[in-house]
Amino acid sequence: MDDLAVAADNGGEGMTDEVAVLGAGMHPWGKWGRSFVEYGATAARAALADAGLEWREVGSIVGADTVRGGYPGYVAGATFAKALGWQGARVTSVYAACASGAQAVNAARAQILSGLADVALVVGADAAPKGFFRPAGGDRPDDPDWLRFRVLGATNPTYFGLYARRRMAVHGDTVEDFAQVKVKNSAMGALNPYARYRKRVTGDEVAASAVVAEPLRLLDICATSDGGAALVLSSMEFARRHGAAEPVRIRAVSTVTPHYPNTVLDLPDIATDSAVAVEPAARTFRESIAGAAYEEAGIGPEDLSLAEVYDLSTALELQWYEDLGLCGAGEGAKLLREGATALGGRIPVNPSGGLASFGEAVPAQAIAQVCELTWQLRGTAGDRQVAGARVGITANQGLFGHGSAVVAVR
Amino acid sequence: MSCSRTPVVEGWFGGEGDAFRLLGTRCSACAAVFFPREDVHCRNPRCAGGELVEVPLSRRGRVWSYTDGRYRPPSPYVTDPELPWEPYALIAVELAAERIVVLGQGVPGLTVADLAVGMEVEVVPGVLHEDAETVWTTWQWRPTTGVRA
Numbered sequence: 001m002d003d004l005a006v007a008a009d010n011g012g013e014g015m016t017d018e019v020a021v022l023g024a025g026m027h028p029w030g031k032w033g034r035s036f037v038e039y040g041a042t043a044a045r046a047a048l049a050d051a052g053l054e055w056r057e058v059g060s061i062v063g064a065d066t067v068r069g070g071y072p073g074y075v076a077g078a079t080f081a082k083a084l085g086w087q088g089a090r091v092t093s094v095y096a097a098c099a100s101g102a103q104a105v106n107a108a109r110a111q112i113l114s115g116l117a118d119v120a121l122v123v124g125a126d127a128a129p130k131g132f133f134r135p136a137g138g139d140r141p142d143d144p145d146w147l148r149f150r151v152l153g154a155t156n157p158t159y160f161g162l163y164a165r166r167r168m169a170v171h172g173d174t175v176e177d178f179a180q181v182k183v184k185n186s187a188m189g190a191l192n193p194y195a196r197y198r199k200r201v202t203g204d205e206v207a208a209s210a211v212v213a214e215p216l217r218l219l220d221i222c223a224t225s226d227g228g229a230a231l232v233l234s235s236m237e238f239a240r241r242h243g244a245a246e247p248v249r250i251r252a253v254s255t256v257t258p259h260y261p262n263t264v265l266d267l268p269d270i271a272t273d274s275a276v277a278v279e280p281a282a283r284t285f286r287e288s289i290a291g292a293a294y295e296e297a298g299i300g301p302e303d304l305s306l307a308e309v310y311d312l313s314t315a316l317e318l319q320w321y322e323d324l325g326l327c328g329a330g331e332g333a334k335l336l337r338e339g340a341t342a343l344g345g346r347i348p349v350n351p352s353g354g355l356a357s358f359g360e361a362v363p364a365q366a367i368a369q370v371c372e373l374t375w376q377l378r379g380t381a382g383d384r385q386v387a388g389a390r391v392g393i394t395a396n397q398g399l400f401g402h403g404s405a406v407v408a409v410r
Numbered sequence: 411m412s413c414s415r416t417p418v419v420e421g422w423f424g425g426e427g428d429a430f431r432l433l434g435t436r437c438s439a440c441a442a443v444f445f446p447r448e449d450v451h452c453r454n455p456r457c458a459g460g461e462l463v464e465v466p467l468s469r470r471g472r473v474w475s476y477t478d479g480r481y482r483p484p485s486p487y488v489t490d491p492e493l494p495w496e497p498y499a500l501i502a503v504e505l506a507a508e509r510i511v512v513l514g515q516g517v518p519g520l521t522v523a524d525l526a527v528g529m530e531v532e533v534v535p536g537v538l539h540e541d542a543e544t545v546w547t548t549w550q551w552r553p554t555t556g557v558r559a
Contacts, residue, residue, distance in 0.1 A: 131484070132481075132483065132484050134484035134485065135486070137485075139486075141419060144446075146486060147419065147446075148513075149483060149484065149485070149486050149487050150418065150486040150487060150488075151418050151419060151538070151548060152487075152500060152513060152514070152515060153479060153483035153487035153489075153498075153500075153515075154479075154483070154500060154513065155479060155481075155483050155484070157479075158477050158478075158479050158500050161477030161478070161500075162474075162475040162476070162477050162500070162502050162513075163475070164477075165475045165476060165477055165527065166474065166475035166527065169475070169526075169527035169528070170527075210480065211480050212479075212480055212481060213477045213478065213479055213480065214477050214478050214480070214522045215477075216477075260453060260454055260455055261442075261509075263509075263511075265474075265502055265511050265513065269513075270445075270446060270512065270513050271445045271446065271510055271511060271512040271513065272510055272511040273453070273510070274434075274442060274443040274444065274445070274508050274509055274510040275509035275510070276441065276442065276443050276507070276508055276509045276510075277437070277440045277441045277442035277443070277454055277457075278440075278442065278454055278456065
């Protein structure tokens, strides 16, 4: 039993092969009111053009599913393949809530590394409703996501509020610290043509916005958006034959689950696991997401040039600093105040502008994070370029225990 | 017409007055505690699996964190759209004996201004909402020392 546990901890020893990122493409984020298929197909065509490849040369398509697109959304891989024109490619559709995009990247990577495909197209897109995300309809008391709304009225922002208040009590963070995350991200998002919000925001503007879930205000919490993102991945051998001498490479994809007992209250749960029978692991779930990626990539946080993290709220971005090991526990706000995570700082975080500037298009978002790494590592990120970027990480957490992190290098 | 009192979820809480408790289950093999209750399999991956027996959770705990919802939550939360929205406190409470954090609504009238991390609270019976036939009951958290002014 214990040997099995150790093997599981290692999560696939010796997995060090890389895949090339030949192309990255996005449909601008916004509230466009059109079909997710259009956003995904637009992003896919942009990624193919960026790669210098024809769609019919692609052997595998992986779609990150959207539960908001009706049945075509649940089978997004085939939906995008049809929109691009049936050409017989191998198809995969994956869903892991906010981590769907990283699962799609991982599925494509696994096919390439195992020799099932030379080139894979990864696509995610969403068309989000106005207002709070809500569970699927019906009377479904066996679904924890349904129950937290039915029993508690606990929307996503209320969980963000709980985490933010906990940080204030334990670490001494202030609402002004949280607001400065928005100030930083909006300044970088203003430089990104794919971002939905391209206006710089001040701390006073955050403070003047309405409280949504105390202590967080509207401008502390990410919106829900329409958008699409796509990547063309290939084997290193194919990239060489294709003339990509020094492509951006994906070196690690972490897709870990928590260890029992998971002692951090996670969406959509009403309670944590009890730690009365088993001591919690040394690393929290979020720490293990980054840890698994670092171990697989053979790097540490000190090697990073930049990070793209899932800032569902401003306070959560500070938590990610600590969970990624960019600073010690409780030092997230200090790292922010020092300017280390701004453009020009020691370790810029969310140079894309993050969810603060994009709003969340669920299945596209983790793919969009890798698009940003790709452009940064190529040195083509324009006014928001991180100077000399060589190594980047993305981090994300999907509902129900889906960890995700991607390490890319050049 | 008489209304029946029905728990919003069957088997999660029970007892009258001071005897009111959240109800979880405990594995007879490894002593792991579960809330919401597990009735089929123990979720401890190091446990071969024992009988899961109903167990009342501690009545009192300390506030791990708290927040509120300033906007009306979507369905399936039940509200009267004709009435103005009244925010309520949501409180995550750490139960020391069970080493678990359980979320719940605060009692009516309790606001975030009345709360602090670490404050002692106790579980009490409450009403989630009422319709023509049914009073839907739930659990709520209430400070043990009275509400601060």
